[in-house]
Amino acid sequence: MIPYSTQDINEADIKAVGRALRSGWLTQGPAIGRFEKALAKKVGARFAVAFNSGTAALHAAYFAAGVRKGDEVIVPSLTFAATANAALYLGAKPVFADSDMQTGNINIADARKKITKKTKAIVPVDYGGRPADLREFRALAKKHKLVFIEDAAQALGATYRGKPVGTHADMTMFSFHPVKSITTGEGGVIVTNNKKFDTALRLFRSHGISKDTNTFARKGHGAWYQEMQELGFNYRMPEMSAALGESQLKRLGFFITKRRVAAKRYRRLLAKVPNLILPPAERAHEKSAWHLYPVRLAPQVAHKRDEVFATMRKAGIGVQVHYVPVHLHLFYEKLGYKKGLCPNTEAFVASEISIPLFPNITQKQQKFIADTLKRILAQI
The missing domain is CATH 3.90.1150.10 (Aspartate Aminotransferase, domain 1)
Incomplete structure (x- = not known):
């Protein structure tokens, strides 16, 4: 059977994973930081925050955007379910916009009609790897004071108006499932230029617990102290996945x-x-x-x-x-x-x-x- 898609793993990838296994770090080690830094540089973003799936990354992005119970998030119906599910995880309502019959991308005219006072974020998907009308969506989000999140799960390596996908939205998600542009086995990332979003994403992916003394509300504790500031999740990417991603990114x-x-x-x-x-x-x-x-x-x-x-x-x-x-x-x-x-x-x-x-x-x-x-x- 010829698969509809499949990963490409070479000897360099295998060696990279082997080095991670021998490094002494299986999680929360240096490979994550290296991968995030390399990916941010590749797409021209200030920050990249890696997760153990694209779904987890979307969940974190919606959280960082302030999506909460009673809010609405505009998404296309022509997408994988996770784009909408992530809104439900936070008690928000997915509002579905129709598609363009030629490209499969979200129809901006229909999305515009769906905006209400409850709308918190708008999330176009780059269907099949083809960028949505990102300039128009950015203008629409700015006009209505919405957070613009690009679901670019399929679009790492694409460009729009001369710039890499990953530089146009407030936050952009890439997926590293085996059939995507590169793979980490399972994994995802959010790239952003916003420091506030970066901080919220990192907090959310690790149980909502901070170890940064500068953020503590309770002062004067010893080095053992850590502070749970939000209800987060364990969405951390393992070191082996990050090592594979860094190796894949070179190709x-x-x-x-x-x-x-x-x-x-x-x-x-x-x-x-x-x-x-x-x-x-x-x-x-x-x-x-x-x-x-x-x-x-x-x-x-x-x-x-x-x-x-x-x-x-x-x-x-x-x-x-x-x-x-x-x-x-x-x-x-x-x-x-x-x-x-x-x-x-x-x-x-x-x-x-x-x-x-x-x-x-x-x-x-x-x-x-x-x-x-x-x-x-x-x-x-």
């Missing part, structure tokens, strides 16, 4: 270049195929990280999507669908969210298939995938 440019080459090859192989809609070409001001290559069936054959999906899987091609619209998950239906809330998202997902894309995919594999897809479409 980020290589990974993204390979993904871009593969995406361009698909565009040539699948050009002008009847009843198939390809992802739009990049605009002049953006460069995607090409985490996904999401193709869609034309409206007249979209009802055949599951048949095409199953036939591709049967042929040994690990296609996927991204995603179940969050508002249509069973859990969210039980909360009262209804079908029809985000019609573009629902139509997009009903016709979408993600075909395999990863740095080491071969030309032979891509040709097989393209030929198989063309053959199936010709028969429906």
Whole structure:
């Protein structure tokens, strides 16, 4: 089976993890700081705070943004559930905005309509690695005094208006799951230029407990004393993961270049195929990280999507669908969210298939995938 995506681990990565294991530090050691510093430098941010998952990182970002019970957070429905779940963790309400039918990114006009007096933060997602309309979202957040959090789980290595993704929002989250731009096994990070956010993120990821005497409300204790100031979590990244991430980060440019080459090859192989809609070409001001290559069936054959999906899987091609619209998950239906809330998202997902894309995919594999897809479409 050709996977829809997979990690690329080399001997340098293995040696880096081995060094961490032999260092005497398994957690809360120097590898975390090195990885955070390297990542912040790579994306041009002042601070980077690593977590043991992208979900944990989002939870921490919403906390740092001041999201609390009764607040609202605007998120796209076309995303992994964690983008919305993190609001629920804090007692807030996810408010779903619809998607752009071409890119899959959040529709800013619909997001604008969803802003109320209760809105605390707005969280666009870079679907498939393609940056959302970040300049417009920044202006919208500033106008309404919202915290702008970018869910760039899939977009490490992407650029927007000449700058790396990670420099445009108040806080930006990257994921290090094995299928992402780089991996730490499991992991995530928040990058920010705001010292207040940085402090809150670090406190939250370690039980809400501070060991910094400068922050203590209770003075005069010995060196043993630590102060729990918030209700936090144990969201710390282990040293081995950080060591792997630092090693992987050195090859980020290589990974993204390979993904871009593969995406361009698909565009040539699948050009002008009847009843198939390809992802739009990049605009002049953006460069995607090409985490996904999401193709869609034309409206007249979209009802055949599951048949095409199953036939591709049967042929040994690990296609996927991204995603179940969050508002249509069973859990969210039980909360009262209804079908029809985000019609573009629902139509997009009903016709979408993600075909395999990863740095080491071969030309032979891509040709097989393209030929198989063309053959199936010709028969429906």
